[in-house]
Each structure stands twice: as structure tokens, then as C-alpha cells.
Amino acid sequence: KDDPVLLTNVVFMGMGEPLANFKHVLRALEILLDPLGLQLSHRHVTLSTAGLIPPLKALGRSSPVSLAVSLNAADDVTRSRLMPVSRRYPLRDLIAACKAYPLPRGKRITFEYILLAGVNDSLPAAGDLADLLQGVQAKINLIPFNPHEGSEFRPPAEGQILAFQEALVRRHYTAIIRRSKGSDISAACGQLQARWTGVKGQVKK
Numbered sequence: 001k002d003d004p005v006l007l008t009n010v011v012f013m014g015m016g017e018p019l020a021n022f023k024h025v026l027r028a029l030e031i032l033l034d035p036l037g038l039q040l041s042h043r044h045v046t047l048s049t050a051g052l053i054p055p056l057k058a059l060g061r062s063s064p065v066s067l068a069v070s071l072n073a074a075d076d077v078t079r080s081r082l083m084p085v086s087r088r089y090p091l092r093d094l095i096a097a098c099k100a101y102p103l104p105r106g107k108r109i110t111f112e113y114i115l116l117a118g119v120n121d122s123l124p125a126a127g128d129l130a131d132l133l134q135g136v137q138a139k140i141n142l143i144p145f146n147p148h149e150g151s152e153f154r155p156p157a158e159g160q161i162l163a164f165q166e167a168l169v170r171r172h173y174t175a176i177i178r179r180s181k182g183s184d185i186s187a188a189c190g191q192l193q194a195r196w197t198g199v200k201g202q203v204k205k
Contacts, residue, residue, distance in 0.1 A: 009044045010040065011048060013048030019055035019056060030063075032045055033064075042064040047066070048068040051094045060100075070083065074120075082116075098136050108138055109137060117145070121161070129168065130167070139174040
């Protein structure tokens with residue numbers, strides 16, 4: 001008999017916005033942390049959001065779990081192109097909410113930044129990001145874009161990725177390059193899709 005899989009970390013993210021279903025997500029978090037539930041540490045449970053500010057504030061009042069924010073740009077014009085949510089909740093308000101977020105001692109907010117060639121990967125963009133997050137207890141996950149058919153975007157060259165990271169490190173940020181697995185079978189971050197071919201029951205990658 002195979003050994004049981006030990007569940008150690010849970011992340012709320014992916015196909016959908018967790019804070020758009022705040023009531024039920026909060027109940028799920030309570031069960032994960034409860035001594036009579038899964039007894040997970042709040043340090044091992046993360047909720048990732050695109051930045052819905054009212055439920056983000058409510059989360060800070062209601063649960064000690066780790067928070068991750070998908071940022072992807074340091075200006076509203078670029079971010080609105082990539083993430084329409086920024087038209088409703090602009091960066092100024094989002095960063096203010098992050099600064100006021102009640103973090104447990106020793107915790108930081110993780111900011112996720114997908115690097116797109118020619119869009120948000122320049123050294124000036126890195127400087128803008130460093131300026132934007134000034135005063136926030138932050139660490140930054142840099143995620144090179146995973147290309148797929150039908151997308152206009154491409155990942156930056158390796159040298160550009162490293163230069164972007166170095167620019168943040170020089171500003172005293174923790175900046176980690178996250179490498180996705182599964183891109184060879186279109187299963188990496190951002191690649192979970194299928195294309196209809198017109199034949200019932202069949203899809204084409």
C-alpha cells in the first residue's frame with residue numbers, strides 16, 4: 001500500500017478570484033486552520049488575489065493566512081491592459097490597502113509579477129516597482145511568462161530577467177525568480193487551456 005500523501009501547504013489561486021467568493025473561502029480557511037479541521041499553520045496557507053480591495057481588507061481582519069497579490073505592473077495604464085481589475089481598484093488604493101494590512105509578526109506580502117518581454121520587463125519598470133512597494137512589507141516573485149499558442153506575449157530573454165531581479169535586489173527587496181514546470185505539455189502556470197477542433201470529444205493543444 002502506498003504511503004499517504006502529507007498535505008503541508010495550501011494556496012488559493014488559479015482559475016478564479018478567491019476574494020470574489022469571500023464568504024465560502026473564509027469558511028474553508030477556518031476549516032484548514034482549526035485544531036478540529038486540518039490543523040495547518042497559517043504560515044502554510046496562502047490566498048492569492050488580483051486585488052479586490054474591500055474583501056482584501058476583510059480578510060486581514062478575519063484570518064492570519066499569508067497574502068499574495070498579483071501585481072504584474074507598477075503603473076495603472078499597463079496593469080489595466082493586463083488586469084482589468086485595476087480600472088476599478090487602481091494601484092494607489094491597492095498599495096494603501098497593502099500598507100494597512102495587519103500582518104502577523106515576521107510575515108510579508110508576496111507580490112507576483114509576471115515578466116512579459118517589451119511590456120513590463122525594462123529596468124525603468126523595475127525601478128517603478130521598487131518605488132511603488134516602498135513602505136510595504138514585501139517580497140516579490142518574478143515569474144517569466146509561459147508562452148502558448150494564441151497569446152501576443154512572450155517571455156523576456158534570460159539576461160533581462162536576471163537584470164530585472166538584480167535591480168530589485170539593489171533596492172533591498174527579496175526578489176525570487178519562479179520557474180514553472182510542465183511547459184512542455186502546456187501545463188505550466190497560465191497554460192491550462194484547450195482548443196476546440198470541432199470534433200466531439202477531442203481537443204487540440
